[in-house]
Amino acid sequence: MSYAQLKSAKVHYTDINPSPSDVSDTVVFVHGLGSSQNFYIPLTYTLKKVNRRFILLDSPGAARSPLPAGDVLTVQSLAATVLELLEHLGVAQNVTIVGHSMGCLVALHIAQLAPEKVVGLVLLGPVYPSAGLAEVFEKRIPAVKKDGMESMAAVVPNAAVGVKASPLTRAFIRELLLGQTVDGYAALCNAIATSTVGDLSKVKQRVLIVAGSEDKSAPMEGSQKYNEEIANAELKVIDGVGHWHVVEAPQEVSTIVDEFLGASTV
Template identity: 25%
Template sequence: MGHAGITPIVMPKWGLEMREGTVQDWLVKAGDRIAVGQAIVEVETDKISNAVEAADAGLLRRIVGHSGELLPVKALLAVLAEPEVGDEAIDAYIAAFEVPSAGTGDADAGPAFDSATVDGIRVRYARRGSEQGTPVLFLHGFGGDLNNWLFNLDAVAEQHPVIALDLPGHGQSDARLPGTSLAALARFVAQFLDAAGVAGPVHLVGHSMGGAIALQLALDAPARVASLALVSPAGLGAEINTGYTDGFVRAQSRRELKPVLEQLFADPGLVSRQMVDDMLKYKRMDGIEPLLAALGTALFADGRQTTVLAERLQALDKPLLVFWGEDDQVIPAAQAAHAGPRAELLRFAGTGHMAMLEKASEVNAALRRHLAG
């Protein structure tokens, strides 16, 4: 399907479940010169809206996917070509363009998810990337699931084996907890690695509560951990906005939940209707609400984090990368200072509690450097 001098821009695949996206606004127009990494078009999926960044540089000759169109992953959105490529050649290229069908010679072939039973609790997880090398395990936060990493898994899986799980009581894992302490959750993650056949050390990437679990595991079982990369982690200071965690547990309707979820992002517009609906559906599952209430109370009560690990970090002899949004409304960005003198710290302006979604390309680039080091 190649043609000399013509480069397609296609609908990206973000995360393990994305099948299609809706074209929103083009940020460039035909005749513009595009640079690699430039944000060119906004796309909305059933999880989140995000800008597609150009993978190639060139002259934008034709926009094919128009605002409001719902298109499958890998569908043609636009065409790059230098002026010497004629319009007829571009017309012919567009007419002949076929969207590769899902699963043909693709990493998507085979099941998207696995499950393992650990300590009597069935958990959903996903594996991506190569078989070789030290695996990278992603741990989401309170009330989240593995889809919190939808912009990050594939970027890391290009060079490393990747594993992401739904923690107990989250996502599509069983609505049961192995305990409500960080120690119990960290022990569970170690048992999960055994069940998933991962014997050696792993790189841990953790967000919020998942960041605290990662720290706890590294302190309790250092042989299992090669490095740590943490996004707005819990565990580094006492203060936390329990208005967020309590509000999340208590919200019973779209009207109540939407303003709670908006506290996660610097731009509240990132909270889509679908995101609110998905969270309500999860919260209405049998046993979830009391479980979240128990977990929230055990870890975060009255504006405080029960367990602060910062003092123990002196003993942590691991590469440590910390990301924090300056506008984090859940855990104050000032706590980044408690990560210790050896930590590499990246702070993002105009970013809230979800830097891995809000600043995905910067986070992914730094993660890849950290993991290669």
């Protein structure tokens, strides 16, 4: 296992094709709530890997990355941790950030914090901060503290997917949720509840927004709003998909992302 002890957190990560002599661009994957870097592993098999480096991480408080003691997590602090990891790994330029759900908020802040490093963003099912969103995630905190992660694992795999989701997809989502600690999950719920988008006028990079037509967790209105407010954004919709895009429709997501990255799938 690869861990990086950073100033802000201890982070578990996977680095695929790290040889500098072979790499022309780097793709960094930031997962959503109740998830892990393994959400993205299907893409590492289907995206063209020639001259492309993949860095996947478990965000602080999620999966194998412990919750930092005494710190309150925010989407801004999560973004700062990703940038610390990139510095730790010697990645200085030509970075595309792929975010899912909560990870989209993190990606947007990374783009604003390091415009010289980031050349593009892929936002899968982005949540848009609002009073209603904050209320939803504030209510999850006492629920998981009372009943544990089983309370989420019993509901989310069925409620948050579309018609294309297979029984294996639902089982995988359940395992991702059960792989979280209660305290870490609660801290990340709070990060979403207190989240902002920052200043979207500062996002000058190319941005691909991918929405599931049946996504109830991140409704289409949010994706459309991002598409209107970000200068260089484009929106694509995948039919029959809910909120867990990569594990519901890995090949479709891979094709769309690969086109955005400027290469074809293999």
